[in-house]
Amino acid sequence: MYTVNQLGKKYDLSRSTLLYYDKIGLLKPSARSEANYRLYSQSDVQRMEKIATYREAGLSLESIADILNSGETKSTKALEQRLINLNSEISKLRLQQQLVVGLLGRDSLIRTSRTMNKEQWVNILKASGMDAEARHRWHVEFEKDLPEMHADFLESLGCKPDEVEKIRAWSRQDTKP
Template structure:
């Protein structure tokens, strides 16, 4: 961490040094270093300094709740970014070289599955297993293909109602 970061963390009471030298330099202990590592880890996960302070300085705050809330926030952000991506692709039109570079829609995905020999029954089994093993990831995947909320609900219900 940079000196300015440490000074700022001290100022906001996120990380106080354990002591001071005779020359008034901040001294950090091994437990302070552990706290620095936790702060860095939480920052890399996108947590706000307020949330990090809450986790580190409150005996009542459950880190898993804060982390789960951040994960839900990321899911919402990703869904919004996927929607923006679809809108940009639509605005660019068919002539853009970037139209299909970084995204795949449902039709392209189905075409690839069919080209590998999957029929309707095999695709249904694929959805059933995906929903059974990784339900939230299945939902995210369907959204990433451009399926709207109603279609995602319908596919997931269809996947849960059947057995392999």
């Protein structure tokens, strides 16, 4: 059995967080000591492990409670929704990152900002020996196998939405633009 402090230490949570989890019914202790202290069983620890994992994935406490109380269907739906939200957040952050680099206007920051623009990417492909036909083939395969990731990649290069769609349409053809 674990006390509040022991469980908190194990998961790097404050005492007040565990008391809050108890209050909202997310993690109720299985027992109480003679002095009325909360005691957590191995089963409680396993539940806490799931809570910690879902929190790391960014799920709300409400979603976690739904998942733990409802089962796999709720889990799948909640995780799919979280993935959709993450993809949206990442896309917005990429645009903000590119905007900040542009506002700063210093090429030296591009090397440290973990961004690459379309021109840099094309230059890398050319330097590695890919001609226009090979680059087109690369896009065709990327679009065919991972269409959403292809769109994300193009966005990460700073391509505007209309250019992303144009490249993707071109990638669905087996001819040059």
